[in-house]
Amino acid sequence: MSAARVLVVGAGPAGVRAAETLAASGLHTIVVDEAARAGGQIYRRPPDGFSRPPKALYGFEAAKAEALHDAFARLAGTIDYRPETLIWNVSRGVAHSHGEGVGQGQIPFDALVIASGAHDRVIPFPGWTKPGVFTLGGAQVALKYQGCAIGRRVLFCGTGPLLYLVAYQYARAGACVAGVLDSAPFGVTLRATGGLLAAGGAALAKGLFYRAALLARGIAVEQAALPLEALGRDDHVTGLRYRDAQGGAREIDCDGIATGYGLTPDTRLADLAGCGFAYDPLPRHWLPVTDGDGRATAAGVYLAGDGAAIAGADAAEASGALAAYAVIADRGGGVPMARVAALRHRLARARRFAAALDRAFPFPHEFAAAMADETILCRCEAISAGEFRAAAGVLGAVEMNRAKAFSRVGMGRCQGRVCAAAAAELLAARPPEFVPAHDGDGVLVSASLNLTLPDPGVLPEDGR
C-alpha cells in the first residue's frame, strides 16, 4: 500500500487534514497548492515580514488557524509539498501542473483528493467593473494578507455570514465602513434563526456578535437592500445607488465597494476528473456527487471541503480527514472506526448549519435574473446581459454550454468563475416563448387498437 501515490489538490483546511491523515497512514502524499503558504483562503497567512498576531488576523478562529498551520508544518519532510503550483488538467491517473519558477509538469497519481475550495458568488450590477469594486473575499484578502483596506470609505453589499464578518473586520481594523446592505429580508433571516440555533449555537452567536458590533459603532445595516449602480467617474467609485427595503432608490457615498452573495464551490477539477454532478436547489449549486465520506462517482477521485459543497472551515477539516480515510480504506488499509464516526457526526452538524445559513441568507436569484440588458455580465470580455439574452433567445441556446458558445459568456480568462452563477439564473428565467416546444413522437392520442390475431386456419398456405 505504501507505494500508492495520493495527490491532494489544495492546502486549505480540507487539504491539510487530508494530507495529515494520508501521511500518517504511510501513503506517498503529494500536496499541490496555488498559494505560497498553506492555510487556504480562510486561514491565509501574510507574506514573510508581516507582524500581526493570529488573534488580529483570524479573530475567534485564531486557535483553529494556528492548529492547522502547525499541523501542516509538522508534515514537512513526510509529504511532497509543491506550493505556488496549479493543476490545470487531469487525465487518467495524471495531473498536469504548472509551478512558479518550475514550469510544466506531470504528476502521476493512484488517488486524487480535490480540496479546491470556493470563491465569492457575485451578481453583476451596472458599474461593477469600475476600479474600487471588489469581492467580499477580495476585501478580506486585502486586509488579512496585506494590511490594507480597499478604500477610504467602504460599503459592503451582498448577503451571507461573510458580509457581516468582513464589515466587522474592517471596522475593527480602523477602516471606515460606509454601511452594510444585505439582500436578505429581515423576516427571512429571522425565520431561519431557529434552524441556525438548532444546528450551531456558537456559530450563530458569532454572527449576531458581528452584526451587533457594527450597529454599536453606528454603522447602518439594512436588510432587503439591493445594488442598482456603482456611481462615479471611469476610474473612481464615488457611491452606490441601491434599492431599499421599501423599494425606494437611495445613495451612499463610498470609494470602495465589497460585494458577494455567498460562495461558489470551485468544481472545475472535479469536472475534468469526470465526476458526476447533481443540482442542489437550496444553495442553487451544481455539486459533484459524493458518498458521505467524499468518494466521487469517478473511480479514485475524492472530494473534500467547500469545493465539494459549501459548509465552512470546520466541515472542511472533518471532510478532509474523512476523504483521506476513504482513500485508505479503498486501498485496503485499516481505519479507526470510532474516529470516522466522530468525523461524520461533525460533518453532518456543519452541513445542517450550512443549510440553515442558505435559508437565512438566500441567494437573490430573481434579482440576478432581472439584471438590466446593458449591465456587463462577463467582465473578462465586457459582454452585456442583453447580448447573453440574445444568445439564449434569438439564437435558441437552451443551456449554458450553447449559450457560452453563442455569446462567449464563460469563455474568457476566468472561464466562468465570476459570471456563471448569474448567467445561469438569466438562462433559467428566460421567457417561455424561448423554451423550445416539445417534439411529439407520432402518436396523437392513446387509443386501444383492438388488435386480434387472425385465425391461422384462414391464412393462405404461403403465409405460414
Place this chain on the structure above:
Amino acid sequence: MPTSPSGQFVRVAEHDRQPIRLTIDGALLTVLQGDTLLTAMLIHGRRLRISEFGDGPRAGFCLMGACQDCWVDLDDGRRLRACSSLAVGGMVIDTGSS
C-alpha cells in the same frame, strides 16, 4: 509611510516593513516589501490596466487568483497576475494609462 491620496487602497496595518521602489507609468514609487504587485499599484493609483474590450480601466476584483482581472504588463515582457505576485524592487510596469 504615508498613503498616497490618489490611491485606491489604504494601509491600516503592517506599516513597519522594508521599503522597495518600482516604476509605474514612468513614476518612481516607494512601496513595502511583502506588498503584492496589486497592492503596490493600488496604494498609489486606481488602476492596474485598461480593459482590452473598451470598457475602461480595471483594478482587479477577487484578489485570490480566480477572476484573472489583474494581469499586468511589465516592461521586460512578462505578464503577471498582480494579486498573486509579490512586488520586487526595480519592476517597471505600464498600466496603459500614459
